Amino acid sequence: MSYKVIVDSCGELTQNMKKTGRFFTAPLVLEVDGHQIVDDESFDQADFLRRVAKSSECPKSSCPSPESYMEAFRGEEDHVYAVTLSAELSGSYNSAVLGKNLYYEEYGEKKIYIFNSRSASVGETLIAQKIAECEEKGMSFQEVIDTVEAYIDGQNxxxxxxxxxxxxxxxxxxxxxxxxxxxxxxxxxxxxxxxxxxxxxxxxxxxxxxxxxxxxxxxxxxxxxxxxxxxxxxxxxxxxxxxxxxxxxxxxxxxxxxxxxxxxxxxxxxxxxxxxxxx
Known part of the structure:
Protein backbone atom coordinates (compact mmCIF):
# COMPACT_ATOMS: atom_id res chain seq x y z
CA MET A 1 0.00 0.00 0.00
CA SER A 2 1.27 3.48 -0.84
CA TYR A 3 0.62 6.45 1.43
CA LYS A 4 1.29 10.14 1.90
CA VAL A 5 1.15 12.51 4.85
CA ILE A 6 0.05 16.13 4.52
CA VAL A 7 1.15 18.41 7.36
CA ASP A 8 -0.13 21.95 7.65
CA SER A 9 2.73 24.42 7.63
CA CYS A 10 2.76 24.96 11.39
CA GLY A 11 4.52 21.56 11.48
CA GLU A 12 8.19 21.51 10.56
CA LEU A 13 9.57 18.79 8.26
CA THR A 14 13.05 17.35 8.77
CA GLN A 15 15.40 16.99 5.78
CA ASN A 16 14.91 13.22 5.92
CA MET A 17 11.14 13.62 5.80
CA LYS A 18 11.44 15.85 2.74
CA LYS A 19 13.71 13.35 0.97
CA THR A 20 11.22 10.46 1.25
CA GLY A 21 8.65 12.09 -1.02
CA ARG A 22 5.94 10.91 1.41
CA PHE A 23 5.41 14.21 3.23
CA PHE A 24 3.70 17.28 1.82
CA THR A 25 2.89 20.70 3.26
CA ALA A 26 -0.46 22.48 3.25
CA PRO A 27 0.68 26.11 3.59
CA LEU A 28 -1.01 28.65 5.81
CA VAL A 29 -0.80 32.32 4.80
CA LEU A 30 0.78 34.94 7.07
CA GLU A 31 -0.02 38.63 7.01
CA VAL A 32 2.13 41.51 8.26
CA ASP A 33 0.92 45.07 7.60
CA GLY A 34 -1.23 43.90 4.71
CA HIS A 35 1.68 42.01 3.14
CA GLN A 36 0.83 38.34 2.55
CA ILE A 37 3.44 35.60 2.89
CA VAL A 38 2.73 32.02 1.86
CA ASP A 39 4.24 29.64 4.42
CA ASP A 40 5.85 27.26 1.93
CA GLU A 41 9.43 26.44 0.89
CA SER A 42 9.94 30.09 -0.07
CA PHE A 43 9.41 31.29 3.55
CA ASP A 44 12.25 33.56 4.63
CA GLN A 45 12.36 33.64 8.43
CA ALA A 46 14.85 36.53 8.70
CA ASP A 47 12.78 38.73 6.36
CA PHE A 48 9.58 37.80 8.20
CA LEU A 49 11.04 38.65 11.63
CA ARG A 50 12.30 41.99 10.25
CA ARG A 51 8.83 42.83 8.98
CA VAL A 52 7.24 41.88 12.31
CA ALA A 53 9.79 43.96 14.28
CA LYS A 54 9.05 47.02 12.12
CA SER A 55 5.28 46.59 12.18
CA SER A 56 2.99 48.35 14.64
CA GLU A 57 0.26 45.80 13.92
CA CYS A 58 -0.03 42.24 15.18
CA PRO A 59 0.78 39.66 12.47
CA LYS A 60 -1.98 37.21 11.58
CA SER A 61 -2.30 33.80 9.94
CA SER A 62 -5.04 32.15 7.89
CA CYS A 63 -5.43 28.42 7.42
CA PRO A 64 -5.32 26.46 4.14
CA SER A 65 -8.62 26.49 2.26
CA PRO A 66 -10.77 23.34 1.99
CA GLU A 67 -10.08 23.40 -1.76
CA SER A 68 -6.32 23.33 -1.21
CA TYR A 69 -6.71 20.33 1.10
CA MET A 70 -8.94 18.62 -1.47
CA GLU A 71 -6.20 19.05 -4.08
CA ALA A 72 -3.57 17.77 -1.63
CA PHE A 73 -5.61 14.59 -1.10
CA ARG A 74 -5.46 13.78 -4.82
CA GLY A 75 -2.93 11.28 -6.15
CA GLU A 76 -2.30 7.58 -6.61
CA GLU A 77 -1.71 6.82 -2.92
CA ASP A 78 -4.03 4.30 -1.24
CA HIS A 79 -3.83 5.90 2.20
CA VAL A 80 -3.78 9.65 2.79
CA TYR A 81 -3.30 11.29 6.18
CA ALA A 82 -3.35 14.93 7.24
CA VAL A 83 -1.91 16.38 10.44
CA THR A 84 -3.16 19.79 11.50
CA LEU A 85 -2.63 22.37 14.19
CA SER A 86 -4.76 21.95 17.30
CA ALA A 87 -8.41 22.49 16.35
CA GLU A 88 -8.66 24.67 19.47
CA LEU A 89 -6.12 27.12 18.01
CA SER A 90 -6.79 27.14 14.27
CA GLY A 91 -9.40 26.41 11.62
CA SER A 92 -6.93 24.15 9.79
CA TYR A 93 -8.48 20.91 11.10
CA ASN A 94 -12.02 21.91 10.10
CA SER A 95 -10.74 23.08 6.74
CA ALA A 96 -9.09 19.67 6.16
CA VAL A 97 -12.33 17.86 7.10
CA LEU A 98 -14.26 20.02 4.63
CA GLY A 99 -11.54 19.32 2.03
CA LYS A 100 -12.01 15.58 2.57
CA ASN A 101 -15.78 15.92 2.06
CA LEU A 102 -15.20 17.96 -1.11
CA TYR A 103 -12.81 15.25 -2.35
CA TYR A 104 -15.46 12.57 -1.82
CA GLU A 105 -18.06 14.63 -3.70
CA GLU A 106 -15.67 15.31 -6.58
CA TYR A 107 -13.68 12.08 -6.89
CA GLY A 108 -15.42 9.40 -4.83
CA GLU A 109 -14.29 7.36 -1.82
CA LYS A 110 -10.67 7.08 -0.71
CA LYS A 111 -8.98 6.25 2.57
CA ILE A 112 -8.33 9.71 4.02
CA TYR A 113 -7.93 10.47 7.72
CA ILE A 114 -7.31 13.81 9.43
CA PHE A 115 -5.46 13.94 12.73
CA ASN A 116 -6.11 16.85 15.07
CA SER A 117 -2.61 17.12 16.56
CA ARG A 118 -3.92 18.96 19.65
CA SER A 119 -0.45 20.47 19.40
CA ALA A 120 1.57 22.61 16.98
CA SER A 121 5.04 22.91 15.45
CA VAL A 122 7.23 19.89 16.26
CA GLY A 123 4.26 18.17 17.90
CA GLU A 124 2.90 17.81 14.37
CA THR A 125 6.32 16.71 13.12
CA LEU A 126 6.47 13.78 15.55
CA ILE A 127 2.89 12.73 14.71
CA ALA A 128 3.70 12.72 10.99
CA GLN A 129 6.80 10.60 11.67
CA LYS A 130 4.68 8.18 13.72
CA ILE A 131 2.25 7.75 10.82
CA ALA A 132 5.12 6.84 8.48
CA GLU A 133 6.61 4.45 11.06
CA CYS A 134 3.26 2.62 11.33
CA GLU A 135 2.82 2.47 7.55
CA GLU A 136 6.35 1.14 7.07
CA LYS A 137 5.54 -1.64 9.57
CA GLY A 138 2.74 -2.72 7.24
CA MET A 139 -0.14 -1.78 9.54
CA SER A 140 -3.64 -1.54 8.10
CA PHE A 141 -5.23 1.89 7.63
CA GLN A 142 -7.33 1.47 10.79
CA GLU A 143 -4.35 0.19 12.81
CA VAL A 144 -2.36 3.28 11.80
CA ILE A 145 -5.24 5.54 12.89
CA ASP A 146 -5.67 3.78 16.26
CA THR A 147 -1.92 3.70 17.00
CA VAL A 148 -1.36 7.34 16.07
CA GLU A 149 -4.44 8.59 17.98
CA ALA A 150 -3.10 6.77 21.06
CA TYR A 151 0.30 8.40 20.44
CA ILE A 152 -1.36 11.85 20.30
CA ASP A 153 -3.14 11.10 23.60
CA GLY A 154 0.25 10.51 25.21
CA GLN A 155 2.06 13.46 23.64
CA ASN A 156 2.98 16.64 25.52
Missing part, protein backbone atom coordinates in the same frame (compact mmCIF):
# COMPACT_ATOMS: atom_id res chain seq x y z
CA UNK A 157 3.96 20.08 24.21
CA UNK A 158 5.78 22.82 26.13
CA UNK A 159 7.10 26.26 25.21
CA UNK A 160 8.83 29.36 26.52
CA UNK A 161 8.60 32.57 24.50
CA UNK A 162 10.16 36.01 24.81
CA UNK A 163 6.67 37.46 24.39
CA UNK A 164 3.12 36.08 24.45
CA UNK A 165 1.66 39.19 22.81
CA UNK A 166 1.02 37.64 19.40
CA UNK A 167 -0.79 34.68 20.95
CA UNK A 168 -2.79 37.00 23.20
CA UNK A 169 -3.75 39.50 20.49
CA UNK A 170 -4.83 36.70 18.16
CA UNK A 171 -7.08 35.23 20.85
CA UNK A 172 -5.07 32.06 21.44
CA UNK A 173 -4.81 32.49 25.22
CA UNK A 174 -8.52 32.51 26.08
CA UNK A 175 -9.29 31.19 29.53
CA UNK A 176 -5.84 31.96 30.92
CA UNK A 177 -5.63 34.17 33.97
CA UNK A 178 -3.80 37.47 33.48
CA UNK A 179 -0.17 36.74 32.79
CA UNK A 180 2.65 38.32 34.79
CA UNK A 181 3.76 41.77 33.67
CA UNK A 182 6.54 41.73 31.10
CA UNK A 183 8.20 44.70 32.82
CA UNK A 184 9.28 42.30 35.57
CA UNK A 185 10.93 40.10 32.91
CA UNK A 186 8.70 37.24 34.03
CA UNK A 187 8.65 34.46 31.43
CA UNK A 188 5.79 31.96 31.69
CA UNK A 189 6.39 28.26 31.04
CA UNK A 190 3.52 27.22 28.78
CA UNK A 191 2.07 23.95 27.56
CA UNK A 192 -1.02 22.36 26.05
CA UNK A 193 -3.86 20.38 27.59
CA UNK A 194 -4.92 17.00 26.17
CA UNK A 195 -7.60 18.94 24.27
CA UNK A 196 -4.99 21.21 22.67
CA UNK A 197 -5.73 24.35 24.69
CA UNK A 198 -2.79 26.50 25.87
CA UNK A 199 -2.12 26.45 29.62
CA UNK A 200 0.51 27.89 31.94
CA UNK A 201 2.71 25.47 33.90
CA UNK A 202 4.74 28.02 35.84
CA UNK A 203 6.94 31.07 35.44
CA UNK A 204 10.41 32.36 36.17
CA UNK A 205 12.29 35.64 36.07
CA UNK A 206 14.30 35.71 32.85
CA UNK A 207 14.38 33.38 29.90
CA UNK A 208 17.23 31.18 31.19
CA UNK A 209 15.42 30.27 34.39
CA UNK A 210 12.19 29.71 32.46
CA UNK A 211 13.95 27.26 30.13
CA UNK A 212 15.33 25.36 33.15
CA UNK A 213 11.79 25.18 34.57
CA UNK A 214 10.46 23.93 31.23
CA UNK A 215 13.12 21.18 31.09
CA UNK A 216 12.24 20.15 34.65
CA UNK A 217 8.55 19.94 33.68
CA UNK A 218 9.36 17.81 30.62
CA UNK A 219 11.46 15.41 32.70
CA UNK A 220 8.81 15.24 35.44
CA UNK A 221 6.06 14.24 32.98
CA UNK A 222 8.12 12.01 30.69
CA UNK A 223 7.24 8.31 30.80
CA UNK A 224 9.40 5.56 29.24
CA UNK A 225 11.96 8.14 28.02
CA UNK A 226 14.26 5.59 26.35
CA UNK A 227 11.43 4.82 23.88
CA UNK A 228 10.70 8.47 23.08
CA UNK A 229 11.83 10.79 20.30
CA UNK A 230 11.86 14.36 21.59
CA UNK A 231 11.72 17.35 19.25
CA UNK A 232 12.76 20.96 19.85
CA UNK A 233 11.92 23.85 17.55
CA UNK A 234 13.31 27.34 17.93
CA UNK A 235 12.72 30.70 16.34
CA UNK A 236 16.09 32.18 15.39
CA UNK A 237 17.90 30.92 18.52
CA UNK A 238 19.78 27.71 17.68
CA UNK A 239 22.19 28.14 20.58
CA UNK A 240 19.33 28.38 23.04
CA UNK A 241 17.76 25.20 21.61
CA UNK A 242 21.11 23.37 21.84
CA UNK A 243 21.34 24.50 25.48
CA UNK A 244 17.89 23.02 26.16
CA UNK A 245 18.95 19.76 24.50
CA UNK A 246 22.07 19.63 26.68
CA UNK A 247 20.02 20.21 29.84
CA UNK A 248 17.59 17.46 28.86
CA UNK A 249 20.35 14.94 28.13
CA UNK A 250 21.89 15.62 31.54
CA UNK A 251 18.63 14.62 33.22
CA UNK A 252 17.05 11.96 31.03
CA UNK A 253 17.98 9.30 28.48
CA UNK A 254 15.73 9.56 25.41
CA UNK A 255 15.87 7.63 22.15
CA UNK A 256 16.60 10.72 20.05
CA UNK A 257 16.39 14.52 20.12
CA UNK A 258 15.82 16.47 16.93
CA UNK A 259 16.16 20.25 16.61
CA UNK A 260 14.37 22.23 13.88
CA UNK A 261 13.95 25.88 12.91
CA UNK A 262 10.36 27.10 13.15
CA UNK A 263 8.50 27.55 9.88
CA UNK A 264 6.33 30.58 9.24
CA UNK A 265 3.30 29.97 11.47
CA UNK A 266 5.41 28.81 14.41
CA UNK A 267 7.73 31.80 13.86
CA UNK A 268 4.70 34.11 13.95
CA UNK A 269 3.51 32.81 17.32
CA UNK A 270 6.83 31.84 18.93
CA UNK A 271 8.37 35.21 18.02
CA UNK A 272 12.11 35.79 17.88
CA UNK A 273 13.77 33.67 20.60
CA UNK A 274 10.94 31.21 21.31
CA UNK A 275 11.61 27.53 22.09
CA UNK A 276 9.07 24.70 21.77
CA UNK A 277 9.41 21.08 22.96
CA UNK A 278 7.21 18.13 21.98
CA UNK A 279 7.54 14.55 23.17
Missing amino acids: TYFVLESLETLRKNGRLTGLKALAATVLNIKPVMGATKQGVIIQHGQARGIKKALVKMVDKVVEELKNPEEKILAISHCNCRERAEGVKKMLLEKVNVKEIIILDTRGVSSLYANDGGVIIAV
